[in-house]
Amino acid sequence: MLSTQEDISAPASFVFARLTDYDNLERLALRRGAKVTRSGQIGVGTTWSAEFRLRGKDRKLKGTLVEYVTDEKLGYEARIKGMEFSFSVELVALSRSRTRMVVSANAKAKTLTARVLLQSFKLARQRAQKRFANRVSDWAETIEDAYSGS
Template identity: 25%
Template sequence: MDISLSKEIDAPAAFVFQAVTDFERFEKVAIARGVKVHRRAAPSDAVAGPVWDVQFLFHGKALDLTLAVTDLMAPDHLVMSVLAKSFKGRAMCQLSPRETEKTQMTLSFMFEGQTLSGRLFLKALEVTKATMEQKIAKRMADFARETESAYRATV
């Protein structure tokens, strides 16, 4: 299953990249939403390699994931691997500078089943793909608004 969405943000790529790699902020947001998050690697946000164990309920089922930063190149992109018991995947955030002080942010998610139950789980998600894309688009818009406000406060 693949999902890809884009959003233009009214801030320079370097500033947006800082916001995208503010891992502590994302950890706090996830915990506030009831997600259990445990960072296994040293708390250095500037290098590839942090790893998290994440547990949450998804459609009433407990889901345990391991997320790891596999590639980090400022201010261009961030790639994370996603590993679960029955599927694996990759999440990528690509930042492309646009006109003066604007950045195009593209989020891409790619998942593949490792077991029969994983393939069935991902097939079931295909049915809700449009709803998931709407939710991700809303979160991207919220992130863009917050990042733009933070950037304007520094100018």
């Protein structure tokens, strides 16, 4: 399990709006070479299918929005060949203009091959945690920059 938190100088409503700007997020994925398809209106049960290349192999991901509490929490589940992932983002309003974003991710292996992959990931957990924290920090900084620029 990976988990990190970041404090953002922006109101929770603004942070939540940025996190749920799915049109923009889908465009970002398309720019990085992924093919993304959304089905359903935004809310619990919305699904995404994505195809992308990772480490020299084509991958297919199916993701679902499983929790959606406005200005407070988002929860997702995803599947990629033999693995299931859960991902959550919680927002805590520290003040009117400051929000703590707590992000966590978890993976479960469903096949032997996936178990081996997950085990090697666990051996490099510290490095993965650092990369995860850096990505979330970059994401938080982008949101903060958008708020200060608006």
